Amino acid sequence: MSERKRLRIVALLCRWCSYAGADLAGVSRTKYASDVLPIKVPCSARMDPQLVIRAFSEGADGVLLAGCHPGDCHYLKGNYKALRRFMLLKKYTSQMGIEDERLRLEWISASEGARYAEVVNEMSARVAKLGPLNWRREIPIET
Amino acid sequence: MKPESAKPKIAIALGATCSGCDYSLLDLGPSLLDVTDAVEIVYWPTGIDSKLEDLEAVEDGSIDLVLFDGAVVNEDNLEMARLCRKKAKSLVAFGSCGAYGGIPGLINTGSPKKILLEVYQGLPSRSDKSEPLKFEGEGALPKMLGQAYALDQVVDVDVYLPGCPPPLKLVSSLFGDVLSGKPIAKGTYYASSRSVCYECKRVKENKDIATLHRYHEIQPDPKRCLLEQGIICMGPATRGGCEAVCCNQNQPCRGCLGPLPNAEDSGSEMMSALASIVSLSNESKDSDYSAIFDDINDTIGSFYTFTMAKSLLGRRKVE
Numbered sequence: 001m002s003e004r005k006r007l008r009i010v011a012l013l014c015r016w017c018s019y020a021g022a023d024l025a026g027v028s029r030t031k032y033a034s035d036v037l038p039i040k041v042p043c044s045a046r047m048d049p050q051l052v053i054r055a056f057s058e059g060a061d062g063v064l065l066a067g068c069h070p071g072d073c074h075y076l077k078g079n080y081k082a083l084r085r086f087m088l089l090k091k092y093t094s095q096m097g098i099e100d101e102r103l104r105l106e107w108i109s110a111s112e113g114a115r116y117a118e119v120v121n122e123m124s125a126r127v128a129k130l131g132p133l134n135w136r137r138e139i140p141i142e143t
Numbered sequence: 144m145k146p147e148s149a150k151p152k153i154a155i156a157l158g159a160t161c162s163g164c165d166y167s168l169l170d171l172g173p174s175l176l177d178v179t180d181a182v183e184i185v186y187w188p189t190g191i192d193s194k195l196e197d198l199e200a201v202e203d204g205s206i207d208l209v210l211f212d213g214a215v216v217n218e219d220n221l222e223m224a225r226l227c228r229k230k231a232k233s234l235v236a237f238g239s240c241g242a243y244g245g246i247p248g249l250i251n252t253g254s255p256k257k258i259l260l261e262v263y264q265g266l267p268s269r270s271d272k273s274e275p276l277k278f279e280g281e282g283a284l285p286k287m288l289g290q291a292y293a294l295d296q297v298v299d300v301d302v303y304l305p306g307c308p309p310p311l312k313l314v315s316s317l318f319g320d321v322l323s324g325k326p327i328a329k330g331t332y333y334a335s336s337r338s339v340c341y342e343c344k345r346v347k348e349n350k351d352i353a354t355l356h357r358y359h360e361i362q363p364d365p366k367r368c369l370l371e372q373g374i375i376c377m378g379p380a381t382r383g384g385c386e387a388v389c390c391n392q393n394q395p396c397r398g399c400l401g402p403l404p405n406a407e408d409s410g411s412e413m414m415s416a417l418a419s420i421v422s423l424s425n426e427s428k429d430s431d432y433s434a435i436f437d438d439i440n441d442t443i444g445s446f447y448t449f450t451m452a453k454s455l456l457g458r459r460k461v462e
Contacts, residue, residue, distance in 0.1 A: 045419075049411040050455070057455045070428030080426050084418040087432055092414065092442040095252075097460030137457035138296060139289035141221065 007035040009062040010055045014044045016074040017109045018066035024113030032117035033124035045078035049089040062102040062127040069107040101126040151207040154186040158220040159247045160213025164238035165189040167308035210237040214247040215292040219285035228298040235302040236294040239399045242305040244293040244452020251458035255287040304333040307399035310385040335383035343387035350420040355438045380413040399449045408455040410446035
């Protein structure tokens with residue numbers, strides 16, 4: 001791998017599918033980009049837009065959301081809610097000037113360890129191309 | 144009447160504001176006269192004949208209550224905010240602009256310089272487009288800061304009284320506390336800690352919206368919750384205290400009283416709430432979601448009308 005500064009990609013993973021998928025990638029010793037910081041959440045519907053916005057505002061360069069495939073949600077409809085929230089949130093983040101590639105929603109099941117690694121690698125490469133986000137909530141006053 | 148020396152001193156200063164907050168004091172009606180009798184007004188350019196020198200002449204930290212309305216967008220506002228802080232025992236961010244950046248906070252979606260040029264040179268109604276903007280010498284415009292700030296982003300603020308304009312009930316309770324000499328704890332919000340929905344008299348039943356409407360597109364049922372009728376109403380994510388005056392007048396809440404305690408960012412809370420109640424019938428993995436939020440063209444204008452400057456992202460990405 002070429003020398004570059006490590007990025008901070010926050011991954012919010014649903015505990016039933018995607019976190020188990022990430023675990024599988026781990027126990028299978030699949031190699032993937034180390035830029036990702038996985039966080040376990042109870043369901044993809046727990047991925048409140050505020051968590052994503054806070055991640056960006058506090059220094060994340062990208063946010064990956066992952067949950068069960070549609071129809072497979074442990075709580076029946078959680079991932080549909082996640083999808084709707086994501087679609088609305090995406091409108092906001094793009095209006096705020098955050099590039100599309102920095103926010104991604106993927107369906108990753110517990111058996112898809114390889115898919116998890118692939119998504120993380122892809123995202124890390126795309127975000128690396130954009131460079132760090134370095135969000136500034138306020139422009140400091142000079143005088 | 145109390146002797147002059149025993150009266151609490153009050154000043155009302157302005158930043159980037161439409162002065163609507165000053166007018167809201169007139170809503171006090173005849174009781175405004177009781178207030179003005181019971182206090183000594185040191186400085187209030189919109190209400191009495193007072194000059195900046197009058198405020199500067201007062202001893203530091205001697206004014207009991209300074210109300211500052213308006214956001215901070217240029218160097219004049221900044222100077223005024225700092226002067227108020229120096230002279231005040233207790234500084235109040237008065238109105239949504241002072242508390243959250245308010246409408247001027249929306250300049251954080253672009254560059255102030257561009258907006259300044261647009262307003263002073265680009266407008267079609269302006270005849271002489273070649274006249275340059277003056278930032279020095281006589282008749283100079285105050286220099287714009289890099290963005291709009293809420294008052295507490297530039298100086299320490301003791302008390303918040305949001306609202307656009309501040310609701311009468313909250314203004315009276317502030318003056319009630321001041322006149323009775325009750326100490327006001329730092330960080331007090333003169334607003335309810337419950338949402339607008341608690342005060343809204345509309346009937347709330349089942350929140351399951353098939354399509355969103357913009358306000359002018361439908362004739363809303365005057366009794367039913369506006370959100371249930373597909374109109375974006377910020378009520379669930381906004382502090383109460385206004386007695387839901389807009390909703391009870393058939394207008395959706397726009398969120399002027401700001402985020403609820405511990406919520407910090409009312410826009411994202413509202414996005415979360417809205418997305419979970421707008422649903423497609425028989426949602427399945429083949430459902431087409433592409434058109435569901437098509438009606439929302441401006442997410443910042445819809446969800447952050449008054450709170451842009453104090454939101455979690457605060458401003459558009461700095462280029």
